[in-house]
Amino acid sequence: MLIKRIRDWDLPESAATPEHIGLNRRAAIATMGAATLGFGSIGAARAATPMEVKIEDPGYSKAAMRFDPGRPLTPQKNAERYNNFYEFGLSKDIWQAAQKLPVEPWTIRIDGLVEKPFTISFDDLMKKVKVETRIYRHRCVEAWAITVPWEGFPASELVKLAKPLSSAKYLRYTTLADHKAMPGLSIPFFPWPYHEGMTMAEANNELAFIGTGMYHQPMPKQDGAPIRVVLPWKYGFKSAKSIVRIEFVKDQPETFWEKTSPDMYGFWANVNPKYPTLRWSQARERLIGTDKTVPTVIYNGYEKWVGSLYAGMKQDKTLFM
Ligand code: MTE
Secondary structure, eight states: OOOOSOSTTOOOOBOOOOTTTTHHHHHHHHHHOHHHHSSOOOOOOSSOOOOOBOOOOTTSOTGGGGGOOSSOBOOHHHHHTSOOOGGGOSSSOOTTGGGGOOOSSOEEEEEESBSSOEEEEHHHHHHHSOOEEEEEEEEOTTSEEEEEEEEEEEHHHHHHHHOBOTTOOEEEEEEOOOTTTOGGGGOTTSOSSOEEEEEHHHHTSTTOEEEEEETTEEOOGGGTSSOEEEOTTBOGGGSOSSEEEEEEESSOOOOHHHHHOTTTOOSOOBOOTTOOOSSSOOSEEEETTSSOEEEOOGGGGTHHHHGGGGTTSOOSGGGGO
């Protein structure tokens, strides 16, 4: 199947190089240190193949195209070798280091405001859900983007299994912190373990997804094996990898990046090209695996599905940082 460029969020592409990427940030990192910045090095794209992959694989069925991303898939190798996984270090080149991630056995604790807290093994969880493919854009706050065929199941399925009480308004999800395997945990200024949150309404939105694989394969360790969150309308840092606990809570949970850099990153983190960070523009994004940059679109192109979630809210910077 071929991705057609006819969707309402489709983007005119331009080869212009955005000067905001890398330079400001690198200079800032050099002068201020990563502690005050939050995100680490941006760096140039790793030896990228300047080629696009069209989605011609018949395995990407019609169902997978429900949310047609309007752009070609990122070549698998590029998507899987350009990562943010600070537990393994601040560089993008952690895919080999991440092979130390211990994934078996893997359990997930579901607790907080639920009928009955429980711990479930990854294998048992997989018996309770129906895995499907979703092709989504993923837009990092650092202004790079990939387009990935994920395997997984809707986050709403997980909510159903958890049986939250009516007092539960948010999900707080926490990821693995294994000091033996993860050298990044010794970076002192980060509030480990990595933890993030979303509202119940967001979790029940049909776009919210729990990823267990990509490119028809189990989730690579560097991408958050065996199970991660995928929220394509938000900056990538909301999509926490290697989840071990999901807690249902009443109040908006404080998140890893809010604690690290409250002036830069917030709870909502919905993509919006109009709101730059303190240090760089969010107007464009660099497509990993190509030499292209393209304009960024509000809600990363998914407004049609998620815009109503925020309709009653103040449409200001806090919704988009
Ligand atoms: N999850 C954990 N546990 N640790 C991280 O450092 N980084 C986040 C997110 N989830 C991160 C994480 C950021 S900033 C991004 S952009 C995405 O993971 C990157 O996902 P990818 O490397 O699979 O493309």
